[in-house]
Amino acid sequence: MRAAQAGVERRKLFDKLFVLLGLVVLVAAFAVLFALFLDLLRQGAPRLDWDFLTSYASRKPEQAGILAAWVGTSLIMVVTACVAMPVGVAAAIYLEEYAPKNWVTAIIEINVTNLAGVPSIIYGLLALGLFVYKLGLGQSILAAGLTLALLILPIVIVATREAVRAVPRPIREAAYALGATRWEVTAHHVLPYSMGGVLTGMIIGLSRAIGETAPIITIGALSFIAFLPTPPLTGEFPFLSFAWLKDAFTAMPIQMFNWVSRPDPGFRVNAAAAGAILLGMTLLMNGIAIWLRYRFRKKINW
Amino acid sequence: MVTPKSPAPFAKSIRRRRARDRVIESLLLLAGLVAVFTTLAIVWILVAEALPFFSHVPLADFLTDTMWTPLFAEPRYGILPLVAGTLVTTFVALALAIPAGTIIAIYLSEFASHRVRESVKPALEMLGAVPTVVYGYFALVMVTPFLQKLLPGLPGFNMLSAGLVIGIMIVPYVASVSEDAMRAVPNYMREGSYAMGATRLQTATRVVVPGALSGIAAAYILGISRAVGETMVVAVAAGLQPNLTWNPTESAATITSFIVQVSLGDLPHESIGYQSIFAAGLVLLVITLAFNIVGFALTRRFREAY
Amino acid sequence: RDAAAQQTIKLDGSSTVFPISEAVAEEFQIARRGKVRVTVGISGTGGGFKKFCRGEIDISDASRPISKSEMDACAKAGIQYIELPVAYDALTVAVNPKNTWVDTMTVAELKKMWEPAAQGKVKTWKDVNAKWPAQPLKLFGPGADSGTFDYFTEATVGKSKSSRGDFTASEDDNVLVQGVESDVNALAYFGYAYYAPNALKMKAVKIVNSKGQAVGPSPKGVLDGSYEPLSRPIFIYVSKASAQRAEVKEFVEFYLSKGAPLVEEVKYVPLAKKAYDLALANFRAGKAGTAFGGKNEVGLTVEELLAREGKF
């Protein structure tokens, strides 16, 4: 008993040491995030005002703003979400609910895993060759949105599959037993109940996409553009216009990258301010994701 | 007495519903095939653009030459320096991200309370969402000067600081996916271990981690892919000097940084120099694919059935 | 929508020319009260010419003359172009301010430092010039993909793209500035625009010109031709078809007539008044083609260039 006692003490000490180690690593990780954010805020502070958000780019750092950039980024995100969401969710549903165990399914699975690991710059090369030149979309919002949609597709698929898998089997069986078809089970039950997870995955994907620089650079986004894309709402019937899809754009990471490499040091303040705002946008999106997850978890508790 | 219903009244609606089901199934399958098309498109674009390059540069030179100066007057087309740069930065990144990510994963999965886990995980994901340009300057302006104090003589551009920052960036991927895998280890496994008198750490390292090994391997593979493919950080902080070295304190170029550099540069697009980025891209794709396949094989090998 | 508001002029190409085009575009849009839209992209001179020769843009920003393959591509697509120099870029050789041993350098010394044969051999300052200390030589320069690199190698080594490979390159010249600022033994070259705002943090090296004078980089030295061989013209190429459009014509004329102060403002060196007038005349006359014939040349004056007969 005595010897065991000593052993217990030592093992418990290791436990405590590990907790300490875990906390230290976690705190270090957050310290980096915090330092980054604070540093950007501190450097960018002089330009963090309303004017900055409502001005176009300019050769004069103190007059330059990010209006075109944040509008561009937002529109790209809309396209990305509108493409990645249905395609990703549909693919995930297929793999989870429909796919028979055969080689087609296996190939899709392997491809999804692989795409998750394909470097973003390669998506840029793909987009340049396929969307910009072969499909003739040019350097448009549509091309950028599609590129980023492909980039986050694996993220959306994986998150959706996980959420869908969390719907208990008995719920599915109950619906089938009532005579529902596969699609009815999916549309009436599986999807609604897993929406929280699906949206969370979507937002995490978008927050990855929003900061991506390399693929958009390779498509060749514009850096100076002093007007906004065509408004999506028009005064005349049918009130919706999709002309903006083909419009030229610039985006936050591009604007930031451009400013960072400008000779005038004044632009570095702008870059920091833009970085802080970009980071703020991702923080906000992640915040929404956490909130959504929480809401849905509370509502549906198996 | 209720008379048994014949199925007739339903027959038509059933047929319609089943037809709808089949249409939807093919639509869903189509969505699934998008992933396959994307892969094919990537391979096709890269190969098509790299072909002229390889008609000019023998494959053997490409794979064995130790110099990469495709844009110079006397061009040499050996991919090895770029591969070395890519692997060294990746290795440095993993040397940070794998221990840190695994420790965080074990901590969150086995030690932290539910509340802590649920709030820390998404917050951690924020580290992965920082724009990579920001990370590039973080490496150059903050990490490198700091490292120079520890290692006098460290050049201003080096793979060490770029790699470390990439490591920070991929910690959340490694941590989050590993943690999911550890969570998936059934609770009765843990209970079995605790009931034997094991501590949390013993249970974590001897039962949970081995049980989740395939998922953890997948997390590592994802981390490797991210590190191999990271562009902006190395482009900014590692120096764009193709340099066949395995020493992380030297500066070097990676495949990705070469691609982004040239795609922004002034080269004519029909030149061999420009086409070399597609050849480089192809190599990058092959490297990530190789890691994925190795990972897949390992995952298979270690998969535990409970 | 108002049809007039749809008029868009598209520029794309070199990041070196970008600040000038951006400034002109900004002012032009103000002058035209937003009736004409101008977009300026950065996809490198090569990327710019690719789009230009596909007819996707109106004006290509170029930090080097059009190349043979690009001329062919344009010819095949039937795109005719007018080559217009718009400013000078003075390549600046800079060292750390704490560097006490270097003030001036000869082209021969630059060559000795940068030529391919120097790789692995010329490792210290002393290896270049026996009077300099035996401290390690740390070289920084733009990436081999850039027009700056092409021009510098041609001007110093004598052959375009002929350079040693073991220097730290960066797409972003600020990174080079950072390198020089932080290392006593560093030497870098980059565009004048990156030197001007950082003049206090580093030292520009005077270059001995062909007349034997040591001249530092300055607008004056460029304009009077004494800062050579490291000053080079940069260009825009205007599509002849686009030039038919009133707003493009107006924009290019604005560029050539009102551009000089803007060029100065973004720290490039404007051409002489006479040269702008000549360029404007060439443009109005629709004088198409390039004066270079598909390869770069060093030491030409802008006036000489503009006087040449264009080739396709």
Added chain:
Amino acid sequence: MQMQISMPVEAQSLSDAPRGAIAETAPAKACASKLGFWYGNMQALKGLDMEIRDKRVTALIGPSGCGKSTFLRCFNRMHDLTPGTRYEGSIHLYPDDIDLVSRDVDPIEVRMRIGMVFQKPNPFPKSIFENVAYGLRVRGMRARALIEEEVEKALRDAALWDEVKDRLQSSGLSLSGGQQQRLCIARALATNPELLLFDEPTSALDPIATARIEELITALRERVTVLIVTHNMQQAARVSDYTAFMYLGELVEFDATSKLFTNPGRKATEDYITGRYG
């Protein structure tokens, strides 16, 4: 060293055997013949022959893993959802004599005629009303008034109406376990099934809830044929007219409940009902 534990079971004794008598005369509702079933290479059912009588309660008993659930789930083709499974033989449903497990018969059609209640109550995370209305909606019923009427009827039949009529819009998950199970029964009843399958419907419930469900099943005999799996022999004795004892995927004995429990024909049955294993 045998200890005799005497267990009183509420069920009809042999003497006043009216059920047995009716049983003989009731027509068959379904008839399994040579029914085999495979999970991949594992044969879970081995050539079962069994008749289910119309408007009667038939109980399936047997030790864990003997194939009770597997057999039950053949009736509504639930196994079609598990890849790699295979049926053999047939289950004929009367009066129209279709073969439930035939490849040519659409499983959806089968499930629209045969209801099922599961071991663990599994209401949808929707309102109580929508839970019951779901089967009707799937069948294309649109008229609100009609649906409301059917929902009320089903909830009354499931003896749940009084408890939930004031909160039809609250979530099905807000009910207690026993109420949830009755909700699931109501959900199945709303679609007017000809045959109702129960897989250990009370094993997750407390004694009072169990008693209510048992009452309900007894009452259902009036309208619908019931097939119930249970691990509780007393329950089988209480609620069923016929009992089948299964062992290792085979039907060991099938008889009127009163007969099977008092005078089992086979040694294995006797061993099982006397608690020698299970």
Added chain:
Amino acid sequence: MQMQISMPVEAQSLSDAPRGAIAETAPAKACASKLGFWYGNMQALKGLDMEIRDKRVTALIGPSGCGKSTFLRCFNRMHDLTPGTRYEGSIHLYPDDIDLVSRDVDPIEVRMRIGMVFQKPNPFPKSIFENVAYGLRVRGMRARALIEEEVEKALRDAALWDEVKDRLQSSGLSLSGGQQQRLCIARALATNPELLLFDEPTSALDPIATARIEELITALRERVTVLIVTHNMQQAARVSDYTAFMYLGELVEFDATSKLFTNPGRKATEDYITGRYG
């Protein structure tokens, strides 16, 4: 309408009651007093008092959800792993009289003295050898020879040695369900526990495997005190010396098994053992 089902149970009859006699004289191994337990705000155990006699088998029976598992898991502080749980009262372990549920007593120390076997066999995904060696390694034992010796002993005690001695290096998961459960018992025995907890150890097993485990438990009485939860009353009657009947988190009746099954003192106990619910 009561049908009498007579159930022979293999256990010592009252008449030759040697166990009962010994029981009175056996010292207490553990003693729960005023034991309460909360899952958050839900009180699952309500002031239980109960003595566990040394080297005897004590069975816990009662309907599903009555708190049997909860009670059992108090003995090795398994609940400490679930956040938001709370103990009240005490469980004293003799001879050294420590309070198992006291905050001052380290749960790891408790678990090192008290083994547990779970409902579903849960061998680690390691080799058979490593499964049994696990507890020894956790305790810091390094010597290979010593470990091998202990592993063999434990496997023999669990009546598994002959079946696995030639494949000690193959995975514990490659065994059949019954073998896995015996492996789990061997795993627990290897650490020489003073008290062994079983939570429905045979409910996932077939009759033959069940019989072997029951034999094993009977044999274990020689060396270790056993506390076993079962839902099978025949099993309780077969293997245990004492039986406790729990209901809604309370101890309704506790007595020598022979007494409790033949002559229950409370109406609820009788209702339960006669199968009126459960």
